[in-house]
Amino acid sequence: MSNSQAMADSSGSNYIETERRGPVVIIHLNRPEKRNAVNAKMASQLTRAMDAFLNDDSAHVAVLHGRGGHFCAGADLEEVSQRDPQQLLPDPESRGTGPMGPSRMVLTKPVIAAVEGFAVAGGMELAMMCDLRIVDHSAVFGVYCRRFGVPLIDGGTVRLPQLVGFSRAMDLILTGRPCPATEAYNIGLANRLVQNGKALEAAIDLAQQIAGYPQECMIADRQSAHHATFDAKRFFDAVQFEYYNGSGVINHEAIKGAQRFMEGAGKHGSFENLNDSYKKKMSKL
Numbered sequence: 001m002s003n004s005q006a007m008a009d010s011s012g013s014n015y016i017e018t019e020r021r022g023p024v025v026i027i028h029l030n031r032p033e034k035r036n037a038v039n040a041k042m043a044s045q046l047t048r049a050m051d052a053f054l055n056d057d058s059a060h061v062a063v064l065h066g067r068g069g070h071f072c073a074g075a076d077l078e079e080v081s082q083r084d085p086q087q088l089l090p091d092p093e094s095r096g097t098g099p100m101g102p103s104r105m106v107l108t109k110p111v112i113a114a115v116e117g118f119a120v121a122g123g124m125e126l127a128m129m130c131d132l133r134i135v136d137h138s139a140v141f142g143v144y145c146r147r148f149g150v151p152l153i154d155g156g157t158v159r160l161p162q163l164v165g166f167s168r169a170m171d172l173i174l175t176g177r178p179c180p181a182t183e184a185y186n187i188g189l190a191n192r193l194v195q196n197g198k199a200l201e202a203a204i205d206l207a208q209q210i211a212g213y214p215q216e217c218m219i220a221d222r223q224s225a226h227h228a229t230f231d232a233k234r235f236f237d238a239v240q241f242e243y244y245n246g247s248g249v250i251n252h253e254a255i256k257g258a259q260r261f262m263e264g265a266g267k268h269g270s271f272e273n274l275n276d277s278y279k280k281k282m283s284k285l
Helices: 040-054 077-082 122-129 144-148 156-164 166-175 181-187 199-211 215-231 235-262 276-283
Strands: 002-008 014-021 024-029 061-066 111-115 118-120 132-136 140-142 192-194
Touching: 014 040, 024 040, 024 199, 061 122, 061 199, 111 122, 111 199, 118 122, 122 140, 122 156, 132 181, 132 199, 144 166, 156 166, 156 215, 181 192, 192 199, 215 235
Parallel strands: 024 061, 061 111, 111 132, 118 140, 132 192
Antiparallel strands: 002 014, 014 024
């Protein structure tokens, strides 16, 4: 079952549309005439949509997608050229919004980017905000803002080195060159490479799969991985966080999962029928 909702501001502009498929929320960037370049109103609407997803207990995974054949061409430079520079800067203490919207959030649930066409400058930062990136062969990443003296202030310099390594990140950050889909996949910037026009479909399929797993355990492991990558200063800090973060899951999900295994589910590495009861519950949403 699918239903759609548009995010409008006081001007009536619907730059963001959301769609629901069971436990999966699809967030569409909807400014195709500008290759989904993000202005201030669109950033605000995107933040609201992401907040709504994160605060909805029945929504487990989100897919972020750009309408019109492009993911996002970055910030709207026409608007940037007309604004006071101080208006463009986020609060340095903010843990939520940035110029591109929710880019400074620490997301608490999985988000998958479905990338076609340009995902450049701030659009690349939005894609890197997501846990996974599913791209088709038309996708192009790049720090295109290098040409205009516009810095990465939506998490790009933080996330890119963690995703692809420092040396590869410096190549992209310093040159601003295009990074086509095949290269993005080879260096780990993209997680799946699919046929043209299939990125959204593949991302939704993957989101449905992830939404079908026991959620408490998965969220705990995701949080531990995020902490180890971005927050922990020492290895022991990371494994200690992992232990305390995961130990609470044992009583709630791990014992039940072990019991399902003893009953025959998931043996020999099979994922078939592993979460039937969980999936049945989700199908009723």
